[in-house]
Amino acid sequence: AYTSLELTLVMLCIVPLVVVFAVVFGRMIRRISKETQDRIAASNTIVEETLAAIAIVKAFANEKFESIRYAKSTDAIIEKALQGAKARGFFASFIIFCLFGSIVGVIWYGATLVNKDIALAAADPTIPRDQLFTLGKLIQFVLYSVFVGASIGGIAEMYAHIQKAIGAGQRILEIIDEQPEPYHQGLTADTIAGDIAFEQVHFTYPSRPDIPVLRGVSFEAQRGETIALVGPSGSGKSTIASLLLRFYEPTEGRITIDGTDSREFKLEFLRGQMAIVPQEVILFGGTIRENIAYGKPGASDKEIEEAARKANALEFIEGFPDGYDTIVGERGIQLSGGQRQRIAIARAVLKDPRILILDEATSSLDSESERLVQEALDKLMVGRTSLVIAHRLSTIRKADRILVLDRGRIVEN
Numbered sequence: 001a002y003t004s005l006e007l008t009l010v011m012l013c014i015v016p017l018v019v020v021f022a023v024v025f026g027r028m029i030r031r032i033s034k035e036t037q038d039r040i041a042a043s044n045t046i047v048e049e050t051l052a053a054i055a056i057v058k059a060f061a062n063e064k065f066e067s068i069r070y071a072k073s074t075d076a077i078i079e080k081a082l083q084g085a086k087a088r089g090f091f092a093s094f095i096i097f098c099l100f101g102s103i104v105g106v107i108w109y110g111a112t113l114v115n116k117d118i119a120l121a122a123a124d125p126t127i128p129r130d131q132l133f134t135l136g137k138l139i140q141f142v143l144y145s146v147f148v149g150a151s152i153g154g155i156a157e158m159y160a161h162i163q164k165a166i167g168a169g170q171r172i173l174e175i176i177d178e179q180p181e182p183y184h185q186g187l188t189a190d191t192i193a194g195d196i197a198f199e200q201v202h203f204t205y206p207s208r209p210d211i212p213v214l215r216g217v218s219f220e221a222q223r224g225e226t227i228a229l230v231g232p233s234g235s236g237k238s239t240i241a242s243l244l245l246r247f248y249e250p251t252e253g254r255i256t257i258d259g260t261d262s263r264e265f266k267l268e269f270l271r272g273q274m275a276i277v278p279q280e281v282i283l284f285g286g287t288i289r290e291n292i293a294y295g296k297p298g299a300s301d302k303e304i305e306e307a308a309r310k311a312n313a314l315e316f317i318e319g320f321p322d323g324y325d326t327i328v329g330e331r332g333i334q335l336s337g338g339q340r341q342r343i344a345i346a347r348a349v350l351k352d353p354r355i356l357i358l359d360e361a362t363s364s365l366d367s368e369s370e371r372l373v374q375e376a377l378d379k380l381m382v383g384r385t386s387l388v389i390a391h392r393l394s395t396i397r398k399a400d401r402i403l404v405l406d407r408g409r410i411v412e413n
């Protein structure tokens with residue numbers, strides 16, 4: 001601007017064009033980058049799943065199917081990544097084109113100015129030289145413009161990179177923005193008595209908002225009672241257990257514990273009062289001892305052994321050469337289903353909860369072990385409120401009440 005105002009204006013003409021272009025292309029680069037990242041995630045999922053379930057893949061002889069599936073997904077990544085690279089390349093070349101275009105424009109326009117001033121000077125030699133636009137000034141201006149232009153070109157490149165990074169990071173930002181469970185707020189007490197009531201509870205899973213899973217479930221369990229829950233597969237039994245543990249909240253209605261809405265309790269406290277033996281037991285990849293102690297971190301060896309004995313797990317644990325130090329393998333795959341179940345029961349025994357939830361806790365046991373574990377559970381359930389989900393009648397003989405659930409409703413009480 002110092003050298004020539006007119007030329008600066010000519011130069012700045014391209015700025016709006018570049019800005020519009022940068023915004024449009026920036027968005028496009030961001031979108032493509034996010035899609036690339038999503039496709040990478042999808043293809044990693046294939047690898048993870050295939051390796052985790054390698055036995056199933058082999059049993060169904062689907063190695064080829066899986067490798068084709070993976071090849072397809074990596075092709076999809078490459079396609080998107082190339083698309084992104086092309087967009088960035090196009091963006092960068094456009095910016096460079098604009099810059100050189102404007103420099104050429106400036107040289108051309110500057111040359112006409114210089115010519116005009118030479119003509120002026122020829123006509124009227126009295127004009128002072130520094131008021132004229134000379135060739136020297138033009139070269140000076142063009143050089144400055146090139147420096148500035150090169151830096152702007154650098155900014156454009158940077159901008160494209162930033163847009164790419166924003167697109168790639170979007171999923172992470174989504175996770176950061178996710179509301180955490182209100183784990184540390186709410187009511188606490190020393191302990192709870194264990195009166196549970198479901199009052200007209202309706203529930204749909206957030207991932208499937210149009211399918212009602214529970215449709216007005218009401219029941220009560222006084223402290224110390226055992227409530228059995230039976231019903232066909234998919235009727236919502238495990239869902240009731242999840243709601244009691246407050247993994248989800250009812251869409252309508254409420255769940256009370258000792259007469260207080262369970263939402264008012266501090267989650268940490270509430271879950272500390274409950275133990276669940278889930279339908280599908282997953283262990284951690286450490287030792288048997290660590291897995292049982294999960295019910296009560298810091299438990300002594302004696303307590304752990306006592307819990308294992310009550311869960312009828314002593315026999316098989318002592319059968320292993322390493323005993324309690326036996327490694328269970330990733331997710332517990334080196335143990336049988338029934339053995340895992342007994343470890344989960346030992347965990348619950350050790351936790352000594354006020355409310356016990358058993359989701360088909362003995363379904364993987366043979367009838368002899370089941371009888372033994374059932375006896376242990378019967379003892380464990382004394383004095384606690386228990387919710388027992390079961391298919392077999394033998395498990396629920398001793399229940400105070402049997403609720404029959406069908407398609408999200410209690411049909412028999």
Ligand SMILES: Nc1ncnc2c1ncn2[C@@H]1O[C@H](COP(=O)(O)OP(=O)(O)OP(=O)(O)O)[C@@H](O)[C@H]1O
Nearest residue numbers: 205207208213232233234235236237238239240279
């Ligand atoms: N995480 C989830 N997201 C969406 N829908 C789910 C989810 N978990 C379960 N469902 C659906 O909710 C319904 C009830 O499932 P639930 O696991 O409570 O059944 P269940 O009575 O425990 O069955 P089973 O006897 O087979 O264990 C099913 O139709 C199921 O498809």
Ligand SMILES: [Mg+2]
Nearest residue numbers: 237238279359
């Ligand atoms: Mg279930």
